[in-house]
Amino acid sequence: xxxxxxxxxxxxxxxxxxxxxxxxxISGHNSLFWYRQTMMRGLELLIYxxxxxxxxxxxxxxxRFSAKMPNASFSTLKIQPSEPRDSAVYFCASRKDTxxxxxxxEGSWLTVV
Amino acid sequence: xxxxSQHNHHVILSEAASLELGCNYSYGxxxxxxxxxxYPGQHLQLLLKYFSGDPLVKGIKGFEAEFIKxxxxxxxxKPSVQWSDTAEYFCAVTSNNAGNMLTFGGGTRLMVKP
Numbered sequence: 001x002x003x004x005x006x007x008x009x010x011x012x013x014x015x016x017x018x019x020x021x022x023x024x025x026i027s028g029h030n031s032l033f034w035y036r037q038t039m040m041r042g043l044e045l046l047i048y049x050x051x052x053x054x055x056x057x058x059x060x061x062x063x064r065f066s067a068k069m070p071n072a073s074f075s076t077l078k079i080q081p082s083e084p085r086d087s088a089v090y091f092c093a094s095r096k097d098t099x100x101x102x103x104x105x106e107g108s109w110l111t112v113v
Numbered sequence: 114x115x116x117x118s119q120h121n122h123h124v125i126l127s128e129a130a131s132l133e134l135g136c137n138y139s140y141g142x143x144x145x146x147x148x149x150x151x152y153p154g155q156h157l158q159l160l161l162k163y164f165s166g167d168p169l170v171k172g173i174k175g176f177e178a179e180f181i182k183x184x185x186x187x188x189x190x191k192p193s194v195q196w197s198d199t200a201e202y203f204c205a206v207t208s209n210n211a212g213n214m215l216t217f218g219g220g221t222r223l224m225v226k227p
Contacts, residue, residue, distance in 0.1 A: 033215065043203065043217040056212055091156065093215070101147070102207075102215050104157040 002026070004105035006092050012111045018080040021108045024073055025094030033093040033102065034067055034077050043091075049075065082112045115140045117206050119218035126194050127226050134189040134202055134221050136178075142210030146187040148178055149203045149217075157203065163187065174198070196227045 005024040013019055025032050034046040047057040049069045060067070064083070069075040079086055089109050095102040120135045138144065148160040161172025168180040178189045187204060204218040 031213075035217075042219045045214055045216065048212070048214050056214060093157075095215075101159055101162055103159070104149075106156040 004092055004094050004103055006090075006105035006108050008108055009106065010109045010111075012113065013082055015083055015112055016081045017112075018078065019082045019086070019110060019112075021077040021090050021092075021110070023075045023077070023092030023105060025075070025092070026096075026103060027073070029094035029096045029103075030072065031095040031097070031102075032069060032075050033095075034075070035091040035093065035104075037089045037091060037107075038087075046077070046090075079110075082110075084112045087111050115208070115211050115216070117204055117216050117218040119202075119204055119221050121221045122219065123222045123224075125224045125226065128196055129193050130225075132189070132191040132194045132198075132223070134204075134223070136187045136189065136204030136218055137185050138187070138204075138206045139185065140206055140208035140211055142208045145207045146178075146180060147205040147207075147215070148172065148176070148187075148189050149205060150200050151203065151220075152200045160189070160202070194223075194225050196225045199223060199225045 007022045030051050032049040036044045046059045047067045048055045052069045067077045089107045091104050091107045093102045093104045116139050118137045146163040149157040150160050151157050160176050161170050163170045163180045171177045176191050180187050202221045205215050207213045207215050
């Protein structure tokens with residue numbers, strides 16, 4: 001099994017630019033999560049999809065953040081425009097049904113300068 | 114409010130010392146409990162999980178955790194730590210009362226001195 005695949009692994013961008021992070025969940029998994037990790041705030045759940053439908057996006061910081069899941073094998077997290085305070089590691093995770101283990105990707109390390 | 118609390122933010126131990134990291138949660142309903150480990154510069158990896166049955170669960174690398182329902186706790190233990198256990202440890206909970214989303218505690222940074 002290939003695991004959860006995220007891209008890019010590292011991105012450095014200038015303030016104001018659009019950033020798109022991508023995630024391919026494990027095949028057969030029907031739940032997908034986007035988390036953000038920072039030193040100050042730890043691991044924060046941004047948004048949770050189930051069967052491609054956003055279930056809870058209360059963790060999305062503000063309108064600059066948006067996430068989509070057009071099909072069961074792909075999701076994007078977009079930041080437009082990016083700001084330095086968005087610098088963090090963004091993890092995507094997936095799970096097969098509720099009550100099962102959630103598996104994490106290797107993360108996208110974002111630096112906004 | 115529903116939350117997951119890890120009381121120890123930083124722990125420093127010498128090799129061969131015993132480890133216990135605390136985790137308490139405030140969710141009701143049916144809970145599933147997890148411990149994840151994050152080695153420096155790496156992603157989160159599952160150490161162990163509790164869904165049902167024996168409240169003492171054993172995970173990888175000699176770790177174990179005990180679910181005590183009456184105390185809303187799921188503490189992580191290891192009898193003898195190694196330098197390679199230096200990492201950050203996260204307790205996490207899902208609850209059917211909270212949409213089955215995985216919520217993390219604040220993490221505990223463990224440093225094991227050789």
